[in-house]
Amino acid sequence: MAPGSADHDLPVHGSCDPAFEPLRELLARNLATGSDIGASLAVVRDGETVVDLWGGRARDDQEWQHDTIVQVWSVTKVMAALTTLILADRGEIDLDAPVSSYWTDFRDSRVLVRHLLGHTSGMAGWTETLDMDGLLDLERSEKMLAEQEPWWEPGTVSGYHMICYGHLLDGLVRGATGRTLSEQFRDLVAGPLGADFHLGVPEADLGRCADLVPPPPGGIDFSALPPDNLLLRTLVNPVLDIGGFCNTAPWRRVSIAGANGHGNARSMARIQSVVSHGGEIDGVRLLSPSMVERIFDVQADGTDLVLMVPVRFGTGYALSQPASAPAVPEGRVCWWTGYGGAIVVNDLDRKVTVAYAMNKLDQHFTSSPRTDEYLRTAFGCVEAS
Incomplete structure (x- = not known):
């Protein structure tokens, strides 16, 4: 099956409260037209999973299954x-x-933990040239970050x-606890919640991974950007091969916790509903109410130096900002999205927590029509019911 082509024969599977039937219809339509190749949708509301849908193809030879997982890029963040917030709460x-009080190799004492979480540390990428082998070697690439100078005054702008x-965050967590971020995530988050999300896919689960389909040509005209643009510095050092190396086991097995977490909408919504429900879901408390409120401490509010659009960052999450995310509702809302x-x-x-995960990528950094339509439909169903 050619990337982006429609498959009219594959139904949408899963459960959906009648009030959210428009979401099932939208997913079915997108799969039929080829806007989506394979995808999953989930909504948790008042502690109940009211939408758990999936359909399409994970790969050319495999349908998207109940337990298919896919790389969700920056939703991993x-x-x-x-x-990290759970460890802070404890x-x-x-x-x-x-950061240097925990990560002893970290050179600049001006950088605070919340600066890392809120993208204001000045450490938006690597100053020295980094290849893919170096990126996957966490101790090597983390040490490079720890020893370099921030690209701007920490805490001033995102x-x-x-x-x-x-x-x-792995360098921070490893220094503070003696254990890796992926180990802490598994034991503190995914395990207690029974959530099928992975920072580093175990060998036994590699066969469940959907393959990514790169976005169509277009988007940013990189040739028009000035040579010192920070987006260029972050994207090309190193360059990620979306339809190639990012679909291989060596990439999937390593925890690149800013980009390559694997899960599906069900596991994403399950985990993040802890936040929308005040720190606890189904009797499992991960955060105190006071730590949930720390998420809404604004770390930066203005044009992001890398994304080049206005973004309001709290502590670990983006907050409502119509200019960068027109379909994200206003109010006490925290969110983030992944490339594609x-x-x-x-x-x-x-x-309410709404989640969407798919394998066909759009030209999407913080917003795009397909994702926006899913969000507007989901929150429209919430408002109407």
Whole structure:
């Protein structure tokens, strides 16, 4: 089956509360037209999973199954951030302390923990040239970050930590606890919640991974950007081969916790509903109410130096900002998205979490028509019911 082509014969599977039937219809339509190749949708509301849908193809020779997982790019960041917030809630990390107080190799004492979480540390990427082998060697690439100078005054403005976000938090968590970020995520988050999300896919689960389909040509005209543009510096050092190496086991097995987490909408919504429900879901409390409120401490609010659009960053999550995310509702809402279109949105006012994960990528950094339509439909169903 050619990338992007429609498959009219594959139905949408799963469960859907009647009030959210428009979401099932939208997913079915997108699969039929080829807007989606394979995808999953989930909504948790008032502690109940009211939408758990999937359909399409994971690969040319395999349908998208109940347990298919897919790389969700930067949605991984909120999984890494949640893990760090849990450790902070337990007193193992102080959000207002210098990173260097835990990570002894980290040179610049001006950089605070919350600067890492809020993309204001000045460490948006690697200054020295880094190849793919170096990126996957976490100790090597983390040490490079620890020893370099920030690209701007820490804490003053955001510059999206596109790929290195997970490396920074892994260095922090490893220094503070003696265990890796992926181990802490597994034991503190995914395990207690029974959630099928992975920072580093285990060997036994590699066969369940959907293959990514690169976005169509277009998007940013990189030739028009000035040579010192920070987006260029973060994207090309190193360049990620979306339809090639990112679909291989060596990439999937390593925890690149800013970019290559694997899960599906069900597991994304399950984990993040902890936030939309005040720190606890199904009797499992991961965060205190006071730590949930720390998410809404604004770390930066303005044009991001890397993304080049206005973004309002709280602690570990983006907050409502119509200019960068027109379909994310206003209010006590925290969210983030992944390159190509995956997204998770936590609405604390309505006690709702919405998640979408797919394998066909769009030209999407913070917003795009396909993802926006899923969000508007989901929250429209919430408002109407």
